Amino acid sequence: MARSSSGFVAGLTAAAVVVVGFLGHEAQANAPRSLSGRPGPTATHAAGASKAPRDERHAAALPDGSGTGERVVYSLDDDRVWLVGADGTVQNTFGVSPGNVDPAPGTYAVASRSKSITGTDGVPVEHVVRFTSADGVAVGFSAAVHGSLPTPDPALKTGGIRESRTDGETMWMFATIGQKVVVIR
Incomplete structure (x- = not known):
């Protein structure tokens, strides 16, 4: 009987560790960047703080320098x-x-x-x-x-x-x- 209860306790402990790990990950993922230690978004040269060049004749044209690929x-x-x-x-x-x-x-x-x-x-x-x-x-x-x-x-x-x-x-x-x-x- 002792073996089956120790297996049960080990299973509960493993499940608790998984849940705590998941909750810790969620807390870090939703923490403000200043508290989480995560770097800011990966900025490309085109997506920097300056405004990307626009086609003055075609206002709806895709701005130059707005990235590549899909x-x-x-x-x-x-x-x-x-x-x-x-x-x-x-x-x-x-x-x-x-x-x-x-x-x-x-x-x-x-x-x-x-x-x-x-x-x-x-x-x-x-x-x-x-x-x-x-x-x-x-x-x-x-x-x-x-x-x-x-x-x-x-x-x-x-x-x-x-x-x-x-x-x-x-x-x-x-x-x-x-x-x-x-x-x-």
């Missing part, structure tokens, strides 16, 4: 997204309505997705594609279920970058887990 490019200054294929051609581009918390320019990867949730502003959203956090708030693309592109309430910290429902569905199909997201000025 990626989502998000311009903080232009409130625009480009979905770029592996061959470097723009597959789609559209305007967005950002929240009041911006990610730092740099290169990220899609970290999580949700088909439908309630946003930090209390609005039901769908096709949520998250790629980072800033100022303690998750940052990602989403579409309001009722289709609006609201002006963020300054009293709330919101990292949702809102798209139309059609654009949200397009983003959902393109930006799967691990997809590169390049944020530029």
Whole structure:
């Protein structure tokens, strides 16, 4: 009898170690960079603090220096997204309505997705594609279920970058887990 109870205790101990390790990892992953010891996002030369060059004649053209390969490019200054294929051609581009918390320019990867949730502003959203956090708030693309592109309430910290429902569905199909997201000025 002693052997079976010691095996049971060993199993419980192993399970507890796994749970504590997982919770520790989650706590570190969600801690502010200043406390977590993690470096900031990997910035490419193109995604640095300076504004990427624009084609003055074609405002919706993909900015030079916005990375290479298949990626989502998000311009903080232009409130625009480009979905770029592996061959470097723009597959789609559209305007967005950002929240009041911006990610730092740099290169990220899609970290999580949700088909439908309630946003930090209390609005039901769908096709949520998250790629980072800033100022303690998750940052990602989403579409309001009722289709609006609201002006963020300054009293709330919101990292949702809102798209139309059609654009949200397009983003959902393109930006799967691990997809590169390049944020530029």
